[in-house]
Amino acid sequence: MALTEAILNLVQAMALGTAVALVVALVGISIWFIRGYVNDNKKKQHSNDLPNLPEVPGWPVIGNLLQLKEKKPHKTFSKWAEIYGPVYSIKTGANTVVVLNSNDVVKEAMVTRFSSISTRKLTKALKILTFDKCMVATSDYDEFHKTVKRNILTTILGPNAQKRHRGHRDILIENTSEYLHAHVKNCPLEAVKFRTICESELFGLALKEALGKVVESIYVEGLGITLSREEIFKVLVIDPMAGAIDVDWRDFFPFLRWIPNRGFEIKIEQMDLRRQAVMKALMSKQRQRIASGEEVDCYLDYLLSEAKTLSEKQIRMLLWEVIIESSDTTLVTTEWAMYELAKDPMRQDRLYQEIKSVCGSNRITEENLSQLPYLSAVFHETLRNHTPVPLVPLRYVHQDTQLGGYYIPAGSEIAINIYGCNMDKKLWENPEDWNPERFLDGKYDQMELHKTMAFGGGKRVCAGALQAMLISCTAIGRLVQEFEWRLRDGEEENVDNLLLTTHKLHPMEAILKPRN
Numbered sequence: 001m002a003l004t005e006a007i008l009n010l011v012q013a014m015a016l017g018t019a020v021a022l023v024v025a026l027v028g029i030s031i032w033f034i035r036g037y038v039n040d041n042k043k044k045q046h047s048n049d050l051p052n053l054p055e056v057p058g059w060p061v062i063g064n065l066l067q068l069k070e071k072k073p074h075k076t077f078s079k080w081a082e083i084y085g086p087v088y089s090i091k092t093g094a095n096t097v098v099v100l101n102s103n104d105v106v107k108e109a110m111v112t113r114f115s116s117i118s119t120r121k122l123t124k125a126l127k128i129l130t131f132d133k134c135m136v137a138t139s140d141y142d143e144f145h146k147t148v149k150r151n152i153l154t155t156i157l158g159p160n161a162q163k164r165h166r167g168h169r170d171i172l173i174e175n176t177s178e179y180l181h182a183h184v185k186n187c188p189l190e191a192v193k194f195r196t197i198c199e200s201e202l203f204g205l206a207l208k209e210a211l212g213k214v215v216e217s218i219y220v221e222g223l224g225i226t227l228s229r230e231e232i233f234k235v236l237v238i239d240p241m242a243g244a245i246d247v248d249w250r251d252f253f254p255f256l257r258w259i260p261n262r263g264f265e266i267k268i269e270q271m272d273l274r275r276q277a278v279m280k281a282l283m284s285k286q287r288q289r290i291a292s293g294e295e296v297d298c299y300l301d302y303l304l305s306e307a308k309t310l311s312e313k314q315i316r317m318l319l320w321e322v323i324i325e326s327s328d329t330t331l332v333t334t335e336w337a338m339y340e341l342a343k344d345p346m347r348q349d350r351l352y353q354e355i356k357s358v359c360g361s362n363r364i365t366e367e368n369l370s371q372l373p374y375l376s377a378v379f380h381e382t383l384r385n386h387t388p389v390p391l392v393p394l395r396y397v398h399q400d401t402q403l404g405g406y407y408i409p410a411g412s413e414i415a416i417n418i419y420g421c422n423m424d425k426k427l428w429e430n431p432e433d434w435n436p437e438r439f440l441d442g443k444y445d446q447m448e449l450h451k452t453m454a455f456g457g458g459k460r461v462c463a464g465a466l467q468a469m470l471i472s473c474t475a476i477g478r479l480v481q482e483f484e485w486r487l488r489d490g491e492e493e494n495v496d497n498l499l500l501t502t503h504k505l506h507p508m509e510a511i512l513k514p515r516n
Contacts (some may be wrong), residue, residue: 053406054084063091074390074419087404093252101420105404110458116401121394124248134317191488191509206326212296222277279316329388336386342485364477377436383454390419421453484513
């Protein structure tokens with residue numbers, strides 16, 4: 001447990017340190033209590049007629065950390081919302097965190113009160129992995145954020161860019177279909193591991209969009225080795241995803257940052273060095289292509305020609321962001337959708353009949369999506385029930401504000417629990433059930449992207465929402481159109497998630513039967 005390790009490290013540091021270490025620690029804790037007392041008084045003085053923010057009871061000094069030890073805080077937050085309401089505060093060591101668990105309050109935070117809480121609060125690991133907020137998703141809302149978001153929308157993710165990159169998505173769908181048909185032909189009784197195929201194809205698409213080319217292997221000078229495509233994927237996607245949810249206990253106790261935690265620091269720094277070395281090698285390779293006169297419509301070419309104010313490292317980070325984000329969240333949604341359909345033959349058949357009535361004997365394409373309301377419902381219900389990003393990176397309140405009718409003092413942190421919003425029993429009937437029909441009641445336009453809070457909202461709405469919908473919906477439709485899906489025996493029980501994420505802990509395995 002991260003907290004247990006933290007306490008052991010703290011005890012060891014004090015046992016091995018001098019009396020000065022003990023004094024400094026005690027002074028730090030005293031300062032923390034004094035600040036907490038001052039903040040409490042400030043809250044009382046400024047709340048006026050606003051009710052006090054509900055607080056989840058916790059322990060002295062460590063606050064509610066012990067209650068979050070299972071590393072699925074989004075689920076714990078949702079349980080607390082049933083007791084304390086949709087807005088409440090917790091203590092994570094020295095930090096006060098205001099947790100939001102309902103659509104209305106989250107929309108208020110993302111839109112109405114955005115100017116007061118637009119600053120990001122990152123953990124030590126995320127600061128290193130994002131080059132101190134040098135990404136669209138994690139940067140503060142400032143001129144840098146506006147510029148790089150405009151760049152990525154112009155080049156890759158905006159509507160016009162999506163039209164230009166249509167061929168990449170079509171190839172992804174065709175490759176996936178061909179692989180599955182070959183698998184069924186050669187091993188008809190063997191379960192297929194869908195994630196392996198989808199993951200590889202999404203990574204290939206991400207490389208094309210970012211760098212203009214799928215790279216099968218590359219020599220990395222900074223590491224002195226040649227890496228295969230699978231090894232590149234591990235360095236650029238799998239390892240950073242694991243690192244992003246790693247915990248440095250000092251994030252919870254800023255006044256004790258002087259205590260070393262070298263094991264954690266070395267692990268994250270090594271992860272960053274490997275990633276940077278691979279990105280340098282990939283960019284160097286594509287610069288050779290550019291020097292030869294070959295032009296490609298990709299993010300790297302655009303940044304090198306248009307984004308003259310960006311540093312070399314900033315460009316590397318922005319390219320890496322495209323690669324990791326395009327390779328991950330769309331996979332989560334598509335895999336869970338196929339899992340739910342594979343265990344529910346009636347709903348799978350309903351979707352197949354809808355596709356058949358619209359497309360006939362023709363293969364489903366993106367042009368058909370607006371005519372397929374049930375497919376849209378399957379996509380949005382999967383986003384709601386298996387939210388790809390259950391917790392938004394913490395935001396920092398830099399000026400006094402209010403949310404949900406409560407006074408929120410400057411210095412607080414805001415945790416937006418998207419999972420909690422999508423499991424709110426006041427908004428969703430039987431929210432734990434996967435029920436696409438809930439989106440067919442006429443409440444929403446069929447092509448409305450933001451039926452749930454999965455893509456966020458306001459000025460920081462997810463830039464990749466359109467691409468995610470196009471890829472996932474077309475893939476789901478095509479897979480159901482061409483195959484009957486049935487879960488491998490025992491697979492229905494594999495519903496656990498991977499730690500902080502909603503990644504399926506056990507990759508889905510299904511038996512496929514080609515349709516006539």
